[in-house]
Each structure stands twice: as C-alpha cells, then as structure tokens.
Amino acid sequence: MTLTTPATASAAVAVAAPGPTRRRRGRRRREAVTGWLFMLPFAILFVVVFLIPILVSIQSSLFAQQSAGDGLYGGGEIVDTFVGFDNFALAIGSQTFWAGMGRVVLYAAIQIPVMIIAALFLALLLDSLIVRRPGFFRLAFFLPFAIPGIIAAMIWLYLYTPEVSPFMQYLPEGTDLMAPGTILFSMANMTTWTYTGYNMLIFLAALQAVPRELYEAARIDGASGWQIATRIKVPLVRGAALLAVLLSIIGTIQLFNEPVIMESANPWMGKDYTPMMLTYNSLLGAVSPSGTGIASAYSVLMAVIAGVLAIVYALLQRRRGEAA
Amino acid sequence: MPSQFRMIRTAAFVAVGAMSAFGLAACSSDAPSNGGDSSPVTISYLHRLPDGEGMTPVADIVKKWNDENPDIQVEATKFDGASGDMILKLETDINAGNGPCLAQLGYAEVPQMFVKGLVEDVADEAAEYADDFSAGAYGMMQVGDAVVGLPQDTGPLVYFFNATEFEKLGLAVPETIDQLASEAATSAASGKYLAAFTPDEAMYWLSAQSAAAGDTWFTTEGDEWSVDAEGPGSQKVAAFWQGLVDDKQVITTERWGEGFTQALNDGSLIGHVGAAWEAGFLLDSLDGTPAEGQWRVAQLPDFGAGQVSGPDGGSGVAVMKGCEHPAEAMEFNAWFNTQIDDLASQGLVVAANGTPQTSEKMLRQFGGQDVLAELATASANLNPDFTYAPGFASLTKMNETAAGVPDGTSTVADVFTTAQTTAVATLQDLGLPVAE
Structure with missing residues (x-):
C-alpha cells in the first residue's frame, strides 16, 4: 500500500529534526529506555504465557512416559524417557490425527468464507450511515462473542436437541442436525454466530480509519454508494481481511469447545473428533497412546500446520495484492 | 435432570481443563504445621461426592471426625468436575509435590494410577480394616499384591x-x-x-x-x-x-x-x-x-x-504417593467409609458391610421398598x-x-x-x- 498515514509522516519528521549530535544520542538512549519500558508489560506476559509454554511443549514432546520396570504393572512407576522424534513419528503416522485434521480443514473451508463475507457485509452496512443507531447494532452483533464459548455451545446443543428445541418441530420430519453428515455444518453455524460480530469489528475499525475525504472525492467524481463500497472500501480493508482470516484459520485448527459439548450428547463422534480433542484426551488417557509426550507432539504439529496454512494464505494474498 | 447434570459437568470439566492448562488452577495448599511434638497431623482428602440437597455433606462427616480426633485433622476438598480431570489434577499436583494425601478413585482408574506411580502401597495398613468391607469391593483397590486404599461404594x-x-x-x-x-x-x-x-x-x-x-x-x-x-x-x-x-x-x-x-x-x-x-x-x-x-x-x-x-462404576479412597502419614490417613479412610448412613445419603451403595437406612426420598419414589437392602444384595452378588x-x-x-x-x-x-x-x-x- 502506498498510503502514508499522517502519524507516521510526522514521526519521520520528528526523528529527522536537526540538532547537536551528542544531545541527540542522549535523547535517543532515553527514548529507547522509555520504549523498552513500554514494551515491558507485553514482553513479560509474552514470555510467561507464550514463549515458555511453547518451549516446554517442545521439550516435553521429545520425551515419552514409560514404565520404569517390568511386570504386569510396569514396576508401578513411570519415567520420562528421551525418545527423540518418536512422538512426532507416532503423531504423523496417526490416522485419527489426520482424520481430525481433515474435518477441521473442511470445516474451515466452508465456515471461514461465509463468516468473513457476512462480517464484511455487516461492517459495510454499519459504516454506510444507512443504519440509524450504529452503536446499538455494533454492540448487538458483537454480543454473541461475549458469551463464554462453553455456555454458547450448550445453548446450541439444546437448540439442536429435538426433545427440547423450540424450533426443531417446525423443521421437516426426520431432520437431524447432529448426524454424521450434518454436525460439521451445525457446529459451523455455532462458530459463525459467535465470531461474525468479532470479525465485523475488525473490519469496522479498518473502515473507520479510512479518511472521509476519499469518499467525498469519489462522490464528486460521480461514484455511487455501491461503487464506493466495492471499489474503495473493500480494497482498503484487505489488510483487515487478511488478519481476520488468519485468526480464523488458527482458531479453527484448534476447534474444541463446540465438538466437546456435541460429543457429550453424540458419542459416535469419539474422543478424537478434532485434533485438539485428540490432544486433550491423549493427555487424559481416554485415547491411547497417552501421556504428555504424545499430547505435546500433537499440539506442536497442530501449531506447525496452522502456521503453514497461515503463511501460505498470507503469501497468496500478498501476490494477489501486488498483482492488483 | 441427569443430562443437565452431565452437561454442567462437561462444562466444568472443560473449564477446569482450560484452567489447569494455563497453570491457573489453585494449588492445593498444605496447611503449615509448626513441627512441634503435639501438633496434629493434617490429612488432605480430595473427593468428588455429589454433596447434593438433602444429603449429609462430606464436610459435616469430616467435622465429626475432626472433633473426635484432635490429633488427626482432615481437610476435605470437593473436586467439581469429571473423574478424568480429577486424575489429571492429581497427576500434576503429585508430580509437583503438593498432592493430597487421600483421593477418590474410580475402580477402573486404580490400576492406571498404580502404573503411573501415583498411589502408595498400604497393604499392611489396609489389612487391618479388610473385614469391614465387601471382599469384592476390597479387591478393586488391590493391584497385584499391593493395596492402595479402601473401597467406598459399588455399582x-x-x-x-x-x-x-x-x-x-x-x-x-x-x-x-x-x-x-x-x-x-x-x-x-x-x-x-x-x-x-x-x-x-x-x-x-x-x-x-x-x-x-x-x-x-x-x-x-x-x-x-x-x-x-x-x-x-x-x-x-x-x-x-x-x-x-x-x-x-x-x-x-x-x-x-x-x-x-x-x-x-x-x-x-x-x-x-x-x-x-x-x-x-x-x-x-x-x-x-x-x-x-x-x-x-x-x-x-x-x-x-x-x-x-x-460392576458398573463404584470408587474407593486411595492413599496418594507422597502422603507423609499413611497410617493416620488409613485410619480416617476406614472410619469415613464405614459411616454407612451418611454415605448412603450421598446416593452411594456402600462397600462397607451393613445395610444403611433407606432414605425418605427413596421410600417415596419406590413405593416403600427397602431399596438399599435390595441393592446390597446386588452388591454381594458382584462377579468377584x-x-x-x-x-x-x-x-x-x-x-x-x-x-x-x-x-x-x-x-x-x-x-x-x-x-x-x-x-x-x-x-x-x-x-x-x-x-x-
């Protein structure tokens, strides 16, 4: 993008302002210290809740929990044994892992486009001044995101259960929203309901950062409202769309709340329906092989896959952006 | 409603899982003891009994013990969540050196806990109390030659x-x-x-x-x-x-x-x-x-x-690895699991010998039948x-x-x-x- 926002322009001017070299160096150091101080709260949390757990996971994925002795109960003790990449070999060779991955990728392929387009549409609507009370609608669209995921999933489970659902009786006889062929869509519906408002906010923030002068200029040139939306607004929120899609891909790979709640009522799904469920239940021992080693290997593998998908998507977008 | 119960449990289970994943789960605190000769022994006990309405709460039963046994003070904590998550918590806490002394384990979980080295072998202490319990249930707390605790209820x-x-x-x-x-x-x-x-x-x-x-x-x-x-x-x-x-x-x-x-x-x-x-x-x-x-x-x-x-379910109370006072813990364990009327009020078919009083509610729902006597017969008929x-x-x-x-x-x-x-x-x- 070639647009330079006023803020960065003035900052560039400030840095380039002439002054005595020594004083400038001193001030720079002070500024650097101030900068690092501002960074500190983020840096500490980033290290504690992000870097350390990741490193611990990677370390733990190289160990397996094995019996210390022989006999029927393995000597009654488990020791952590270094096994190199054995856990990864197990994880990569696991059919259940890839079956789960296939489910979430299919899910992502359907759900993310629907949600992103809906979010963009709602954001454009709120930004277009057609709506009388944007504040109210902004909050209303966002509200589902404020409901804790597990509670939302439980509410949806009730809505999908024929015996207690308020609307299932109006659907055609025999409709089963929680059958093997429909449950992915039912869960996609839950996720879409939760996150559309959240993604709308990302788009809305991007839209409101667009200088209003652009629209005036376009209007003077004779652009209609539709043209302003499709030719100016949508291209300008491409960066926001990239962010929203990347976050959605990462989130979807880790799909957990919805399938866990659904599985409690639909045991056919199994404890390994999504990679995240497989990981968690491997840790609990409800799925074998079990233990922290294999569970960590699954999670590292998931992180790598989510990362690769995100990078591929970002690269594709950039190429398209350059081509445009 | 059982399904609601199950779903709330599932919710709690996920919440607890998420919390422990982020290391926010409250650490079980060991009561500081001053190490003096006369200072009482403190036994921590983690259970997942229902403690529902109309039941004798675990806290009340434990209080009775604490009042009568100033030297062995028991701190009971209820775990709100599914059994699988409690196992995970126990594993994490015990490996971190702050696990409880006693914990409720499902019979099917006992061998697994033993393999993981998370329970103590208290065969000597347990032998003393074996006669107070149904032999089949007692066997469920046995792993090979080891005995890890005492049975509580059968299913x-x-x-x-x-x-x-x-x-x-x-x-x-x-x-x-x-x-x-x-x-x-x-x-x-x-x-x-x-x-x-x-x-x-x-x-x-x-x-x-x-x-x-x-x-x-x-x-x-x-x-x-x-x-x-x-x-x-x-x-x-x-x-x-x-x-x-x-x-x-x-x-x-x-x-x-x-x-x-x-x-x-x-x-x-x-x-x-x-x-x-x-x-x-x-x-x-x-x-x-x-x-x-x-x-x-x-x-x-x-x-x-x-x-x-x-056997469709049932659980016992086992001594966890690292418990400093296994003999005292087992003394309480034996006493607690023979409080048959109190335990029956929690909806349990007790593993201890004797038939508890059938509650008012059961009498009403089962047309006056002595339900617990019937269940006790079933318990005695378990495939040993x-x-x-x-x-x-x-x-x-x-x-x-x-x-x-x-x-x-x-x-x-x-x-x-x-x-x-x-x-x-x-x-x-x-x-x-x-x-x-």
Missing part, C-alpha cells in the same frame, strides 16, 4: 421396573434374560418398553453385563496380561441386545440425553437395566406425576451365570473375578462403536470387538506385557 447392575405397569400387562419380574426378551416382545406390541439400549454408557454398562454373564476381561498368564472381551458372556450379551434392537423391542437412546428422560416421563419406558447408583436420581422426573411410587428395583436378570451382577487393567479409560471407544448400533451401522458384537482391540493396543502403548 452393581440391577433391574428397575414399573410394578404397576408390569401388573397391567400381566408381566412377571424377569429372572433371566430369555424371560426379559420374551416379555419385551409382548410389551413392545403395546408400546411399552422393558429396557433401553444406551450407547453413551456402553463402556461400563456392557462390560458390567459381560461380567454378570460370567466373563472376566483381564486375567494374567504368567507375566503377561490376557485380554478377553469377546468371550462367551460377551457373546450372550451381544446376542440379547442385538435381537431386541433389531426387532425394535427396546428403546435406543442416549442415557444422558433428553430421549431417555422423555421416554421415562411419557411412560413408554417401564424397565431399565441400570447401575445401583441410579436409584438416587433415576425417578426424580416422575415426582408429582401419577407414576410416582410405581417403580421398584430387582436383581439383574440371570445372564447365564446364575445370580451374578457386574472381574477386575480392570491399566488403561481401561481408553475403552470409551466402545461408546463410539455402540452409537452405530441403533441405525445398524455397527452391531453389539462390534462393540466388544472394539473393547478387545482397544484394550490390547492400550496395554501395548503403555509398554506393558500383553499376550496376543
């Missing part, structure tokens, strides 16, 4: 039925599964069902029936495990349910879904093969309806091995040879296969095949010797 399968409806239809209480099958055919013709096939309970429910039919799934051959989940008993159980499901003579529904409650409430379900502990809440939704007081409980019909029942092997938790895979039974995508026999292959694979994954 024998029993048969619940609506006596009034049975009388109307001219049915007798089934004494064998053949009788149950033929009566089910008769009553199904008039829209009444004598049992429900519940896929979501398959793991414990079907393994217990297999035990009732005389099978033992896990035996030892020399130094190796031998798994036989597809023996003659399992085949009998499979044939029995398959016939009923194929001929639509039973209701097929999730035990913890709305379908079960609805069938119970609308009167189409008039019999149920269930665990003894279900007596505590099975009939709650019928309170205040004409069906209140019509149900009774009877022994499980003979599955071909005589008057034998199988049926024990669990390490890794039994992975047999939840059975539920997945069982879910295909109602629509015919899998058979009941397949469920036992799943049990067999999963159990063998899990033992191998754990690195334990298993005979193929």
Whole structure:
C-alpha cells in the first residue's frame, strides 16, 4: 500500500529534526529506555504465557512416559524417557490425527468464507450511515462473542436437541442436525454466530480509519454508494481481511469447545473428533497412546500446520495484492 | 435432570481443563504445621461426592471426625468436575509435590494410577480394616499384591421396573434374560418398553453385563496380561441386545440425553437395566406425576451365570504417593467409609458391610421398598473375578462403536470387538506385557 498515514509522516519528521549530535544520542538512549519500558508489560506476559509454554511443549514432546520396570504393572512407576522424534513419528503416522485434521480443514473451508463475507457485509452496512443507531447494532452483533464459548455451545446443543428445541418441530420430519453428515455444518453455524460480530469489528475499525475525504472525492467524481463500497472500501480493508482470516484459520485448527459439548450428547463422534480433542484426551488417557509426550507432539504439529496454512494464505494474498 | 447434570459437568470439566492448562488452577495448599511434638497431623482428602440437597455433606462427616480426633485433622476438598480431570489434577499436583494425601478413585482408574506411580502401597495398613468391607469391593483397590486404599461404594447392575405397569400387562419380574426378551416382545406390541439400549454408557454398562454373564476381561498368564472381551458372556450379551434392537423391542437412546428422560416421563419406558447408583436420581422426573411410587428395583436378570451382577462404576479412597502419614490417613479412610448412613445419603451403595437406612426420598419414589437392602444384595452378588487393567479409560471407544448400533451401522458384537482391540493396543502403548 502506498498510503502514508499522517502519524507516521510526522514521526519521520520528528526523528529527522536537526540538532547537536551528542544531545541527540542522549535523547535517543532515553527514548529507547522509555520504549523498552513500554514494551515491558507485553514482553513479560509474552514470555510467561507464550514463549515458555511453547518451549516446554517442545521439550516435553521429545520425551515419552514409560514404565520404569517390568511386570504386569510396569514396576508401578513411570519415567520420562528421551525418545527423540518418536512422538512426532507416532503423531504423523496417526490416522485419527489426520482424520481430525481433515474435518477441521473442511470445516474451515466452508465456515471461514461465509463468516468473513457476512462480517464484511455487516461492517459495510454499519459504516454506510444507512443504519440509524450504529452503536446499538455494533454492540448487538458483537454480543454473541461475549458469551463464554462453553455456555454458547450448550445453548446450541439444546437448540439442536429435538426433545427440547423450540424450533426443531417446525423443521421437516426426520431432520437431524447432529448426524454424521450434518454436525460439521451445525457446529459451523455455532462458530459463525459467535465470531461474525468479532470479525465485523475488525473490519469496522479498518473502515473507520479510512479518511472521509476519499469518499467525498469519489462522490464528486460521480461514484455511487455501491461503487464506493466495492471499489474503495473493500480494497482498503484487505489488510483487515487478511488478519481476520488468519485468526480464523488458527482458531479453527484448534476447534474444541463446540465438538466437546456435541460429543457429550453424540458419542459416535469419539474422543478424537478434532485434533485438539485428540490432544486433550491423549493427555487424559481416554485415547491411547497417552501421556504428555504424545499430547505435546500433537499440539506442536497442530501449531506447525496452522502456521503453514497461515503463511501460505498470507503469501497468496500478498501476490494477489501486488498483482492488483 | 441427569443430562443437565452431565452437561454442567462437561462444562466444568472443560473449564477446569482450560484452567489447569494455563497453570491457573489453585494449588492445593498444605496447611503449615509448626513441627512441634503435639501438633496434629493434617490429612488432605480430595473427593468428588455429589454433596447434593438433602444429603449429609462430606464436610459435616469430616467435622465429626475432626472433633473426635484432635490429633488427626482432615481437610476435605470437593473436586467439581469429571473423574478424568480429577486424575489429571492429581497427576500434576503429585508430580509437583503438593498432592493430597487421600483421593477418590474410580475402580477402573486404580490400576492406571498404580502404573503411573501415583498411589502408595498400604497393604499392611489396609489389612487391618479388610473385614469391614465387601471382599469384592476390597479387591478393586488391590493391584497385584499391593493395596492402595479402601473401597467406598459399588455399582452393581440391577433391574428397575414399573410394578404397576408390569401388573397391567400381566408381566412377571424377569429372572433371566430369555424371560426379559420374551416379555419385551409382548410389551413392545403395546408400546411399552422393558429396557433401553444406551450407547453413551456402553463402556461400563456392557462390560458390567459381560461380567454378570460370567466373563472376566483381564486375567494374567504368567507375566503377561490376557485380554478377553469377546468371550462367551460377551457373546450372550451381544446376542440379547442385538435381537431386541433389531426387532425394535427396546428403546435406543442416549442415557444422558433428553430421549431417555422423555421416554421415562411419557411412560413408554417401564424397565431399565441400570447401575445401583441410579436409584438416587433415576425417578426424580416422575415426582408429582401419577407414576410416582410405581417403580421398584430387582436383581439383574440371570445372564447365564446364575445370580451374578457386574460392576458398573463404584470408587474407593486411595492413599496418594507422597502422603507423609499413611497410617493416620488409613485410619480416617476406614472410619469415613464405614459411616454407612451418611454415605448412603450421598446416593452411594456402600462397600462397607451393613445395610444403611433407606432414605425418605427413596421410600417415596419406590413405593416403600427397602431399596438399599435390595441393592446390597446386588452388591454381594458382584462377579468377584472381574477386575480392570491399566488403561481401561481408553475403552470409551466402545461408546463410539455402540452409537452405530441403533441405525445398524455397527452391531453389539462390534462393540466388544472394539473393547478387545482397544484394550490390547492400550496395554501395548503403555509398554506393558500383553499376550496376543
């Protein structure tokens, strides 16, 4: 993008302002210290809740929990044994892992486009001044995101259960929203309901950062409202769309709340329906092989896959952006 | 509502899981003791008893002990969540050196905990109290030669039925599964069902029936495990349910879904093969309806091995690794688990000898029947040879296969095949010797 926002322009001017070299160096150091101080709260949390757990996971994925002795109960003790990449070999060779991955990728392929387009549409609507009370609608669209995921999933489970659902009786006889062929869509519906408002906010923030002068200029040139939306607004929120899609891909790979709640009522799904469920239940021992080693290997593998998908998507977008 | 209960539990389980994943779970605090000679010993005890309305709370029972035993003070903590998550918490806490001294473990979890080295062998201390408990239940706390604690309750399968409806239809209480099958055919013709096939309970429910039919799934051959989940008993159980499901003579529904409650409430379900502990809440939704007081409980019909029942649940209190005062802990453990009236109020079929008082609520719901005496008989009839092997938790895979039974995508026999292959694979994954 070639647009330079006023803020960065003035900052560039400030840095380039002439002054005595020594004083400038001193001030720079002070500024650097101030900068690092501002960074500190983020840096500490980033290290504690992000870097350390990741490193611990990677370390733990190289160990397996094995019996210390022989006999029927393995000597009654488990020791952590270094096994190199054995856990990864197990994880990569696991059919259940890839079956789960296939489910979430299919899910992502359907759900993310629907949600992103809906979010963009709602954001454009709120930004277009057609709506009388944007504040109210902004909050209303966002509200589902404020409901804790597990509670939302439980509410949806009730809505999908024929015996207690308020609307299932109006659907055609025999409709089963929680059958093997429909449950992915039912869960996609839950996720879409939760996150559309959240993604709308990302788009809305991007839209409101667009200088209003652009629209005036376009209007003077004779652009209609539709043209302003499709030719100016949508291209300008491409960066926001990239962010929203990347976050959605990462989130979807880790799909957990919805399938866990659904599985409690639909045991056919199994404890390994999504990679995240497989990981968690491997840790609990409800799925074998079990233990922290294999569970960590699954999670590292998931992180790598989510990362690769995100990078591929970002690269594709950039190429398209350059081509445009 | 059981399903609501289950879902709330699921929610709690996920919440706790998430919390412990982020390391926010509250650490169990060891009470600081000043180390003086006269300072009392403190025993921490983690349980997951229901502590529901109208029950004697664990805290009250423990208070009684604490008042009488100033030297051994017990701190009981309730774990709100599923058993699987409690195991995870115990594992994490014990490895971090701040686990509790005593904790409630499901019988099927005991071998696994032993393999992981998370429980103490208290065989010497336990021997002193063994006579106070049913031998079968005591055996559940045994791992090889080691004893890790004392049993608390048992979950024998029993048969619940609506006596009034049975009388109307001219049915007798089934004494064998053949009788149950033929009566089910008769009553199904008039829209009444004598049992429900519940896929979501398959793991414990079907393994217990297999035990009732005389099978033992896990035996030892020399130094190796031998798994036989597809023996003659399992085949009998499979044939029995398959016939009923194929001929639509039973209701097929999730035990913890709305379908079960609805069938119970609308009167189409008039019999149920269930665990003894279900007596505590099975009939709650019928309170205040004409069906209140019509149900009774009877022994499980003979599955071909005589008057034998199988274990569907049940748990004990084990001494955790690192407990500094195992003798004192076991002293409390023995006392606590022989408070049979208090424990029965928690809906438990106690493992200790003696028959507790049947509660007012049960008398009302079961038309004055001495329910707990009936359940005690079932408990005494438990197949004493049926024990669990390490890794039994992975047999939840059975539920997945069982879910295909109602629509015919899998058979009941397949469920036992799943049990067999999963159990063998899990033992191998754990690195334990298993005979193929």
